[in-house]
């Protein structure tokens with residue numbers, strides 16, 4: 001089976017292929033599927049945005065499509081930045097600007113608990129949908145630490161490891177991360193789905 005990844009992110013394509021090739025599933029880019037879709041993320045939940053992306057690319061390509069939507073939810077900020085994680089503070093900010101803004105908004109706030117969330121959705125042309133959600137709990141550090149990862153990793157602290165996501169190796173992060181958990185669950189669900197198909 002071949003799935004199209006509803007994303008322009010090459011790292012995501014490699015990561016998805018690494019995991020799903022074990023099931024005999026090949027993941028290709030939008031370009032390889034002959035589509036180039038800009039999906040406006042108008043949803044208010046990770047589930048809605050993930051479904052929007054997967055469904056739009058499935059409809060454009062006529063092939064099963066997979067998407068993920070993720071972000072950081074901070075309890076003291078009412079769940080912000082949440083689905084707006086990539087756009088927190090507006091267009092002008094980069095990853096560093098966004099986590100600095102978060103640290104500023106967290107000054108004097110308590111508790112500092114937070115969680116990363118990832119929702120993966122796969123839409124099939126026959127209308128079937130598979131969804132998997134993964135979460136990783138942690139806290140917001142008082143200052144950035146570590147050089148690895150991306151996004152909010154330098155300020156996402158894991159109390160039990162006494163390290164931020166940015167201080168973990170990619171392997172260590174994948175083992176416990178929201179995306180790693182969502183992908184593991186998705187893999188199980190897809191395996192069961194494929195086994196139930198008459199042609200398999």
Ligand code: IMP
Nearest residue numbers: 068069070071072085086150151152153
């Ligand atoms: P998406 O591409 O629309 O899912 O946006 C995800 C955004 O959430 C990214 O741009 C990051 O700001 C943030 N994010 C999601 N996962 C991670 C992670 O593993 N580490 C750091 N930031 C993340």
